[in-house]
Amino acid sequence: MKGKAIVITSGKGGVGKTTTTANLGTALAMLDKKVCLIDADIGLRNLDVVLGLENRIVYDLIDVVEENCRLEQAMIKDKRNPNLFLLPAAQTRDKDAVSEEQMKSLINELKEKMDYILVDSPAGIEQGFRNAIAGVDLGLIVATPEVSSVRDADRIIGLLEAEGLNDPQLLINRLRRDMVGRGDMMNIDDIVEIxxxxxxxxxxxxxxxxxxxxxxxxxVLKDKAYSGKAFNNIAKRLEGQDIPLMTIEKESLFNKVKRIVGLS
Amino acid sequence: MSDDKAESRGEGSKNIAKERLQFILVQDRIKLSPQQMEEMKAELLDVIKKYIDVDDNDIEMDISREEEMMAMIANFPLKKRD
Structure with missing residues (x-):
């Protein structure tokens, strides 16, 4: 097996990297892919909490690179999907406890066992970010439709390309169709153009x-949730399926009425 | 474009966001502060003035981007002959 390693990054904090990693990973596992999620936010781990796996942590990423345990011992199996694994971050160490070389060899080892390795990057552009992008094949940049977030995304694109990680892809999070509709939020085309x-x-x-x-x-485990469907679509696109972007910019009159009377 | 102008045209605030972003990104990408930009303009003007008569009032210098490419476009109108 030769898996694909993807870093989920943004520069700016709070735009949804961890939520994206958890949901995209779960969605890929639901497509019968073997997936390992890595929390690269050393000292500020959260991916375990978003996945509801916080009580199962015994070993972490630092234990693996320091050879206190085998890789398999530190990988937590998801409680819902046997295809999904989590390699948690250490909570009590700082980001210098792991090097780019160590991350690279860890990713390469995982590529032999997994279809996908998703690395949840810390915010910022310091050493933690460099560790998170070591050894990966694709950069996935999360941005919300705000000036500060798009600006930082542009900076990250430049940094990824400087590290030889060309052609990163964009994921726009938290788009509000009502605000886009009245011209108070940048739309998909605006952000892609910039x-x-x-x-x-x-x-x-x-x-x-x-x-x-x-x-x-x-x-993504909720069938009816609109955002869950969006994540499932992204997983399918990663798998090479041709799924058009959801038409969340233009709301149908029926949905608008439903929303106003509080049915959706 | 000011907020007032956008609002009087009945546009939402997203166009303001877009214009501000485009300006900020150019500065980020070339790593040049607005002050340095002004200094560069002044120095360039001095050099050009050494050789030709230009009309100080109508000089335009801007960095703009089209798709992947950025360019500095400068316009130095020559003084009309008296």
Whole structure:
């Protein structure tokens, strides 16, 4: 097996990297792919919590690179999907506890066992970010439709390309169709035009994400959630399926009426 | 474009966001602060003035981007002959 390693990154914090990693990983596992998620945010781990696996951690990423345990011992199997694994970050160490070389060899080892390795990058452009991009094949940049987020995304695109990670793809998170509709939020075309990169998917703003994070259950497990469908579509696109972007910019009159009377 | 102008044209705030972003990204990409930009303009003008008479009032210098490419476009109108 020769898996594909993807880093989920953004520069700016709080745009949804961890939520994206958890949901995209779960969605790929639901497509019968073997997936390992790596939390590269050393000292500020959170991917375990979003997946509801916080009580199962025995070993972490640092234990693996310091050879306190075998890789398999540190990989936590997801409680819902046997194809999904989590390699948690260490919570009590700092980001210098792991090097780029160590991350590279870890990723290469995982590529032999997995179809996909998704690396949840820390915010910022310091050493933690460099560790997160070591050894990966594709950069996936998460941005929300805000000036600060798009600016930082542009910076990250430049840094990825400087590291030889060309042609990163964009994921727009928290798009609000009502605000786009009245011209108070940049739309998909605006952001793609500014950043000049390929778009992989768009996730609408959805309060169900907060609820799913509260419970530690990824939103993709919910059939009806709009945002969950968006993540499932992104997973299918990664698998090479031709799925058009959801038409979340133009709301149908029927849906608008439903929303106004509070049915959806 | 100011907020007021956009609002009086009945546009939402997204166009303001877009214009500000395009300006910010050019600065980020060439790593040149607005002050340095002004200094460069002044120096360039001095050099050009050594050789030709230009009309100070109508000089335009801007960095713009089209798709992947960025270019600095400068316009130095020559002084009309008296």
């Amino acid at each position: 950043l000049a990169i390929e778009i992989l998917g768009v996730i609408p703003e959805d309060e169900n994400i907060v609820i799913s994070t509260n419970k530690g259950e990824p939103i």
